[in-house]
Amino acid sequence: MSALRFDQVAKRYPGGIEAVSGVSFEVGKGEMVVLSGHSGAGKSTLLRMIPAIERPTEGRVVVNGQDVGKLKRSGVAILRRNLGVIFQDRKLLFDRTVFDNVMLPLAIAGFAPREAARRVRAALDKVGLLEREKAYPIALSGGEQQRLAIARAVVNRPSLLIADEPTAHLDPAYAHDIAQMFRSFNGVGVTVIVATPDEALFAPYGARRIVLDHGRLVTEEAVP
Amino acid sequence: MSALRFDQVAKRYPGGIEAVSGVSFEVGKGEMVVLSGHSGAGKSTLLRMIPAIERPTEGRVVVNGQDVGKLKRSGVAILRRNLGVIFQDRKLLFDRTVFDNVMLPLAIAGFAPREAARRVRAALDKVGLLEREKAYPIALSGGEQQRLAIARAVVNRPSLLIADEPTAHLDPAYAHDIAQMFRSFNGVGVTVIVATPDEALFAPYGARRIVLDHGRLVTEEAVP
């Protein structure tokens, strides 16, 4: 069973725009995939269909054997709890501290407070924000906010990690750190799918390449 | 008289972090400057002091001959009306259409509706979003939102344009277009100051380089 399978998926937005058309591909468990393409190619749309934020208008998206399009409300909630997602616009909560932002997925999953706090600190440490745990996101620089979003996505130890341009706003040095971090998640068995305009960044880690162009899949190959 | 002058400027945030220390430089009228530095180096902080979003804790920031730190509330409002700013987090209004987002600065400046609409369309056309004028920002891809923010910043034809990572979320092709666009603004006399992790992008246009490191100015030179 693959971790993720797209099966002739199309997404037409109400406005009439077909952001994704006839896309089929498969991601095996423990694989690392880089999704690239021009701005507006449909990368975010494609990624948003995995946690059922958008539903495909045609075809099927299958995550861990479940057809996402057929899930009920409660099924969607459970699915999301088991994914790690880094959104393109980060979706941080500006009225909660750095610590509480990372705590949120654990609170939702119902972790005991002590264990949750331990995990939050571990995740913050990994992205270099442990010292800022009491700060509010507004006091973070763009790159720090990006790292906060990453910490929140991985705190739950998801088996599938989805990242939409996780290295935007990061200088090359930090971007490499982040890529390295994803690589290490991948190394312990996490399936990773990353959309990025900068596919070269992930090249050293032997990620598979998927390229979109105007919603269509044009390339699917291992990074050279 | 220079367009912009920093005079031994330091900014210490309430938390105790000194984001900018003893920075002095000058930007002449019609110049184009690229500001770079690692994540958290203080680029955004520095740029935010120009429209008085942050006030320096030491030193002076002088814009068009005015000491920004000494401006009253109404003075700040007038100053801001005459700047074009692209914020790192874009600050779009998600409950207004693309058209209305770009209209806002003109409404604030009190333009007559017809002239304002003409200018809005011209600005949207320049960033390739004219067809999407009736859409809401949520229906735009990351890169499209970025271009919308650019259109809003230039619609008022400011004499000083401040851009904080304007090419984040843009694929290289679009990033070059945007850089080219800034170049053309600069060509008609607009002073431009851009923070970007990707200074190479602006190299072909002969922009001056300013590099920050942990809040200190380390390099100030023409791009080679």
Place this chain on the structure above:
Amino acid sequence: MTIGNWLRQHGKACGAAARRIAGQPVNTLLSALVVGIALALPAGGEMLLVNFLRLAQNVSATPQLSIFLTLDANKKDSQEIDARLKRHVLVRDYRYVPREEARSRLKQTEGLAEVIDSLPRNPFPDAFVVTPKGESPEQLENLKLEFANYPKVEHVQLDSLWVKRLDALLRLGQMLVTGLAVLLGVALVAVTFNTIRLQILTQRAEVEVSRLLGASDAFIRRPFFYFGALQGLLGGVVAWVLVLAAAYALARPVSRLASLYSFNFALRPLPLAESLFLIAFAVFLGWLGAWLSVSRHLRDIEPR
């Protein structure tokens, strides 16, 4: 800024507020209902009170003096007193109550009808009921003494218990209505204050971005003021409708009650001038709530 420009800015702010209100019909209706109810209660109370005062004025605005003749007074004696009263400068009005009328009036008093019927003969004397011109206690006391010295006058009585009762009732009513008005005025301002506060919070991004783009404080505040005032306007109209409805609903039981007290009385709804005042007041309160809220909450939103 030119005048045209100024007008345009205000028109825009008002339009924006109106659109925001029209865009959420259910919530607008609910808010208007709350404001309307809050206003309708003191307004309705005031209406009842005004009606009651009108009734009271008809019934016994000025105290009256009753002159009872002796039982042996005859027609001529009555005429003599009638003549004196006619000439008296301090008598505004008077009425002759022959002994037969006194008897039949008393018969209407509860539980007395059959007692009176059972009496072997009419025990009542002829009487005069006098409405004097002055109202001060001394004047009345003097008149009372003067009348008592008229020939064949057994006794003069100053009608005051009824006045006292009415006064106590009215004072209670006024107290209730004033309390109601104060309480609900406070509630109203609080509701608007809170609505605008939350409105500001939901428009936080808009306020922040406008500030960043150089909007003046006036520019940012204006739509909120219009919002508050419009909400007040709607509430005022609802209040007016409620008061009207209450007047209709109460008309029946009130006039039945009045008839039990042998009054002929119909509830009058709020007159036009007061209706307009009610609505204007609602607009003012809405504006006030908006102003307080904006003063308190808008400064907090600084761009960052």
Place this chain on the structure above:
Amino acid sequence: MTIGNWLRQHGKACGAAARRIAGQPVNTLLSALVVGIALALPAGGEMLLVNFLRLAQNVSATPQLSIFLTLDANKKDSQEIDARLKRHVLVRDYRYVPREEARSRLKQTEGLAEVIDSLPRNPFPDAFVVTPKGESPEQLENLKLEFANYPKVEHVQLDSLWVKRLDALLRLGQMLVTGLAVLLGVALVAVTFNTIRLQILTQRAEVEVSRLLGASDAFIRRPFFYFGALQGLLGGVVAWVLVLAAAYALARPVSRLASLYSFNFALRPLPLAESLFLIAFAVFLGWLGAWLSVSRHLRDIEPR
């Protein structure tokens, strides 16, 4: 989910709501004031009504029959009737009113004192005032006929005008209080509904992000329910305080009014059971408003 987990989740939601409320003291106070005022008015009205009913019950819960003897009835005749009444199974209670007492009672009636004094002799007969056991109109009518056939009885009178008046007054009062309660209940739910709506809007980002991270509907709704209920609780307490204050403020004028009608009457504040009910009801209304609002507005917030 284990029970400990469930408890923890509820505790957290309640804590979050409490923190949100405590974090904005001025606004919380204002909301509580609005809810409190809205609740206090019908509660206060009910208190007045309950007091009034109590008074009414004392005064004339059951109608009475007055038996007037003929003027020539002597002591023996009275004793005969007294004996019959004592034996009568349908008589709960009765009282002998000698003609002297009738005369002095009538003297207390406004404007009659001097008339009575001026009468050459006491025009009143001896009388009995009877409180019957039954209350149905036919029973009373039968009793009336029976008493009328007793020897030396001039007339029997059924006391009913007073009852009718009281009934009309009470019906008016009940109508006002019910109207008030309905109006203000609606206002209250509307206020909570609106507060929660705006609360949801201001927490839009939080709701959206929680959804994205896989929070269940219950998880998201819970804090809003607690928020509504807590706000209701505060409002209920304010309402209770207001009613208490009103009871104090009204005590004076009410008992003065009562004394003018020769009643000895003191306003009693809300009893404990009803105070608790008031507060519980406030909590319920707050919860209801939150529930309605959440049902309507929360689904709209879908992550995008």
